[in-house]
Amino acid sequence: xxxxxxxxxxxTAPVEVREQLxxxxxxxxxxxxxLTERPGISEAMVLSTCNRVEFLVQSNSDxxxxxxxxxxxxxxxxxxxTTPFFYRYLNRDAVSHxxxxxxSLDSMVIGEPQxxxxxxxxxxxxxxxxxxxxxxxxxxxxxxxxxxxxxxxTGIGQLTVSTSYIAVELARKIFGDLRGLSVLLVGxxxxxxxxxxxxxxxxxxxxxxxNRTYERAIEMAKSFEGKxxxxxxxxxxxxxxxxxxxxxxxxxxxxxxxxASGVITAxxxxxxxxxxxxxxxxxxxxINTIDNIFVYDIDDLQQVADANLHERRRHAELAESxxxxxxxxxxxxxxxxxxxxxxxxxxxxLDDIRRHEITRHRSKLGELTPEQxxxxxxITRGIVxxxxxxxxxxxxKMAGNSDSLHFVEFVKRxxxxxx
Amino acid sequence: MEISSTSWLHVALLFYSLGLWHALAxxxxxxxxxxxxxxxxxxxxxxxxxxxxxxxxxxxxxxxxSTLHQMAxxxxxxITCFFxxxxxxxxxxxxxxxxxPTVFLLTLVGSLAAPVTAWKGHSLMSWWLPLHVVLxxxxxxxxxxxxxxxxxxxxxENELKSKRPRTFYYRLxxxxxxxxxxxxxxxxxxxxxxxxxxxxxxxxFVEWGANWVVDPTIALSFLTWLIYLGMIFGRLAIGWRGxxxxxxxxxxxxxxxxxxxxxxxxxxxxxx
Numbered sequence: 001x002x003x004x005x006x007x008x009x010x011x012t013a014p015v016e017v018r019e020q021l022x023x024x025x026x027x028x029x030x031x032x033x034x035l036t037e038r039p040g041i042s043e044a045m046v047l048s049t050c051n052r053v054e055f056l057v058q059s060n061s062d063x064x065x066x067x068x069x070x071x072x073x074x075x076x077x078x079x080x081x082t083t084p085f086f087y088r089y090l091n092r093d094a095v096s097h098x099x100x101x102x103x104s105l106d107s108m109v110i111g112e113p114q115x116x117x118x119x120x121x122x123x124x125x126x127x128x129x130x131x132x133x134x135x136x137x138x139x140x141x142x143x144x145x146x147x148x149x150x151x152x153x154t155g156i157g158q159l160t161v162s163t164s165y166i167a168v169e170l171a172r173k174i175f176g177d178l179r180g181l182s183v184l185l186v187g188x189x190x191x192x193x194x195x196x197x198x199x200x201x202x203x204x205x206x207x208x209x210x211n212r213t214y215e216r217a218i219e220m221a222k223s224f225e226g227k228x229x230x231x232x233x234x235x236x237x238x239x240x241x242x243x244x245x246x247x248x249x250x251x252x253x254x255x256x257x258x259x260a261s262g263v264i265t266a267x268x269x270x271x272x273x274x275x276x277x278x279x280x281x282x283x284x285x286x287i288n289t290i291d292n293i294f295v296y297d298i299d300d301l302q303q304v305a306d307a308n309l310h311e312r313r314r315h316a317e318l319a320e321s322x323x324x325x326x327x328x329x330x331x332x333x334x335x336x337x338x339x340x341x342x343x344x345x346x347x348x349x350l351d352d353i354r355r356h357e358i359t360r361h362r363s364k365l366g367e368l369t370p371e372q373x374x375x376x377x378x379i380t381r382g383i384v385x386x387x388x389x390x391x392x393x394x395x396x397k398m399a400g401n402s403d404s405l406h407f408v409e410f411v412k413r414x415x416x417x418x419x
Numbered sequence: 420m421e422i423s424s425t426s427w428l429h430v431a432l433l434f435y436s437l438g439l440w441h442a443l444a445x446x447x448x449x450x451x452x453x454x455x456x457x458x459x460x461x462x463x464x465x466x467x468x469x470x471x472x473x474x475x476x477x478x479x480x481x482x483x484x485s486t487l488h489q490m491a492x493x494x495x496x497x498i499t500c501f502f503x504x505x506x507x508x509x510x511x512x513x514x515x516x517x518x519x520p521t522v523f524l525l526t527l528v529g530s531l532a533a534p535v536t537a538w539k540g541h542s543l544m545s546w547w548l549p550l551h552v553v554l555x556x557x558x559x560x561x562x563x564x565x566x567x568x569x570x571x572x573x574x575x576e577n578e579l580k581s582k583r584p585r586t587f588y589y590r591l592x593x594x595x596x597x598x599x600x601x602x603x604x605x606x607x608x609x610x611x612x613x614x615x616x617x618x619x620x621x622x623x624f625v626e627w628g629a630n631w632v633v634d635p636t637i638a639l640s641f642l643t644w645l646i647y648l649g650m651i652f653g654r655l656a657i658g659w660r661g662x663x664x665x666x667x668x669x670x671x672x673x674x675x676x677x678x679x680x681x682x683x684x685x686x687x688x689x690x691x
Contacts, residue, residue: 155589173579173588176595268658271594288580292661300582307584 001135001334002402004065005094006086007047007054010108013085021073023048025118029125036131038068043136045126047101049118051108056098058136091400095139095334096327102147103323104156111156111312116147135337139330146326153322156315159308164194166301166308167275168202171243174273174294182206184241186234187248188220191277195245196224208241210234212248235259239266245275246282253284260287275301335399342408343392345417350384391415424478427471428492428530434464435499435526438519443613445516446606446651454512458503461519465499468526472496492529495522517652520613524641527617531624547622555615559679561608562647566672568600569665576662598660601668605654609647612675616644636681643674 008018023031028046035044035057043058059065066088089097100106102119123140126132132140151157160169171178181204185196188211196207207226210233211217217228229237234254238244248254255274264272269292276283276297288295296304358380368376391411398404411417441457472493475483483489502518571591578588591597623637650667653659659667 159589170579173575173593174595176593176599269660270658271661288582291663294579296582303582304584307588311584311589 001091001338001400001404002059002065003056003091003094003136003139004059004069005054005056005089005097006066006069007052008085008087009052009054009106011106012087017085018051018053021048021053022050023053025121028122029129029131032122032126032131033129035069035072038072041065041068043134044131045122045136045140047119047122049115052101052106054101056094056136056140058134091402092327092331095143095330096324098139098143099146099323099327099330100320102143103150103319104147105150105316105319105323109161110309110316111159111161113151113157116144116151119147120144135334139334142326142330146323149326150319150322154315154319156312156319159311159315161305161309161312163298163301163305164191165198166304167195167243167245167296168198169308170275170294170296170301170304171199171204171273172202174271175242177203179203180205181242182208182240183243183245184208184210184229184234184237185220185224185226186210186244186246186254186282187212187250187278188216189247189277192245192247192275193220193223195275195277199243200224204243206241208237210237235263238263238272242271243273243275244283245277247276247278248282250278250282251280253282255283255287257284257286257290260284260293261290264290264293277301331400335396335404338404339395339399339408342411342417343395346391346411346415347388349415349417350388354380354384424471424474425530427467427474428526431464431468431471432523432526432530434460434467435519435523437461438464438515439523439613442516442519443610446609446655447603454515457515457519458506461499461522462503464526465496465503468492468496468499488529488531491525495525495529498522498525513652513656516655517648520648521645524613524616524644527620531620547618551615551618551622554611554618555679558608558611558615559675561604561611562668562672562675564604565601565608565668568597568604569668572597572601572665573662576665594661598664601664602654602660605647605650605668609651612644612647616640636678639674639681640678643671643678646671646674 008021010018023046025048028048031046032044035041035046035055040060041057042060045056047054047056055069057065057069059068070083087097097106102116104111104113104115107115119140123132123137123144127137160166168178171181175181178199183196183199183204183206185192185207200207207221207224208229209217209220209224209226210229210231211220212231214228214230217231220226221228238255246254271292271294274283274287274293274295276295279298281297283295283297285295285297287293358376391414395404395408395411398407437457437460441453444452472483475489479485482493484493498518499522502514502522505514506512572594574587575591575594575597578584578591579594592600619637619640623634646667650659650664650671653667654664
């Protein structure tokens with residue numbers, strides 16, 4: 001194998017550099033096929049996201065692929081000196097890096113799910129453009145498989161880190177199943193609307209909207225297919241709904257502890273989840289001390305997000321070991337694919353010679369005892385095996401290296417092996 | 420042939436048993452069905468009960484409160500009257516879950532006063548006690564599940580209230596799920612334990628006559644049963660749930676465990 005990965009990411013290059021080099025996702029296929037037209041490059045894939053630009057190439061070892069890619073890049077961008085921002089990985093390191101990136105272990109936000117899709121589309125684009133046709137395809141599809149395995153076997157992708165989605169996660173922790181529940185939006189705001197949308201997607205079936213300006217509530221109700229409620233009836237609705245997202249511009253609490261304890265009694269203690277994303281706050285934080293009511297303000301949501309990120313890092317350790325295990329498997333497979341057929345055909349060619357020579361001279365030896373027959377077999381086999389041993393060991397040793405294919409080719413020629 | 424007061428009590432018990440069945444069905448399905456029919460049956464039961472008490476009063480010449488059995492029967496009757504009155508006036512149905520089993524059990528105790536000779540057949544006797552034990556063990560297992568999910572509820576609730584998620588927040592199931600498990604296992608456990616209590620009482624009565632009722636371990640069984648009945652009533656009628664219900668489930672289980680420890684092996688009257 002002779003795989004090179006050349007790239008830069010949020011870890012090595014500032015955004016000013018990344019934006020210069022970022023490619024449009026739709027051009028990734030044509031870029032990859034343009035790369036394969038360069039001398040020495042047989043396969044290529046180009047990955048470009050807002051946080052990274054990476055080139056994965058399979059090359060003929062007679063050429064320096066890195067130079068080829070650099071030359072290619074110089075023709076595309078205005079930045080002259082990009083070398084210090086680039087990392088380059090060869091063979092095993094390249095495979096390992098790709099597997100880690102796909103599994104979202106190298107992401108800015110560890111465990112974010114988009115990268116898997118981005119690699120997948122880069123792979124499909126390169127394949128359709130004819131830039132991936134051999135070993136590189138096997139490597140990339142295994143990277144995708146590993147990423148899915150990591151996602152299934154660790155909790156790395158399950159915990160959300162975006163505050164607008166945290167409300168959904170908490171609601172799940174409180175109610176279990178969100179189907180059939182209802183949410184009340186008090187006031188308007190980008191984030192409260194976003195959270196409500198997430199809740200709706202997660203199964204919450206009724207959306208009530210209230211606003212000091214009733215017209216605004218009606219307008220919003222349309223976009224949620226919900227029900228507008230006049231602001232003065234807000235307390236009555238509070239007895240029915242399960243989740244409240246509040247974001248009014250009020251300078252005082254719109255829900256006091258006294259009112260809240262009345263509400264929970266009227267609800268016969270059915271749990272109530274209050275999300276207060278207004279600043280200044282709408283809901284008295286003391287309400288959280290009442291049984292079966294859970295109050296989260298914007299800082300609390302952030303706190304959960306931070307804890308989730310911390311938890312993700314713990315999952316990342318497990319993910320890391322899965323990735324390394326898969327990399328080892330991949331390398332073993334590549335190595336076997338590269339040298340095993342040659343080893344087998346060399347052994348059988350040598351054995352053919354041995355047998356042929358025995359049949360040719362056997363008649364001259366006359367009658368032999370079974371022990372003598374066995375001795376002839378043993379001697380000839382010994383000679384053949386001893387001759388084959390050094391090149392086999394050498395091939396195995398070189399497997400996975402950049403020069404391995406060269407050496408394999410040499411062995412084939414030296415022993416006159418077909419194919 | 421003259422019908423004795425005990426026979427009337429048995430008739431009442433038969434009518435009340437419909438109430439017991441109804442209460443257990445309500446607890447498990449979480450909704451009431453055929454409530455009017457059951458109330459009617461309960462009313463008839465109360466009538467038979469009244470006949471029995473009047474009959475006894477005439478025979479003895481005073482209100483029958485001299486033995487524990489008579490007292491249980493009388494209290495059962497009074498509760499029935501109050502309930503029917505309450506229901507007639509306020510239509511407060513959810514009280515039934517509490518009242519039906521209590522009245523049934525009290526009347527059962529009352530009817531198990533007059534000694535009978537022995538088991539009618541040997542085969543009945545050979546499976547009766549194992550049935551009691553199996554029912555109780557199954558009920559005990561279900562109630563154990565209730566207290567386990569109660570404990571997990573308390574921990575998870577604490578995580579959510581503290582707003583600083585730690586390990587348990589990620590590992591434990593959601594509160595809603597825990598509360599559901601808690602309730603269903605409580606309902607099933609309660610139903611099984613009620614049946615175990617009935618089979619046990621009948622067994623003890625047949626084997627040892629009227630004395631069984633004062634056995635302290637049996638009294639403890641009844642107390643445990645009452646705690647669970649209270650929990651179910653609180654849950655269905657007043658909406659006791661969440662943390663308080665979780666603490667209660669742990670308390671209830673401690674009491675159940677105590678009952679089990681004292682009752683395993685033989686009851687004290689058995690050794691006599």
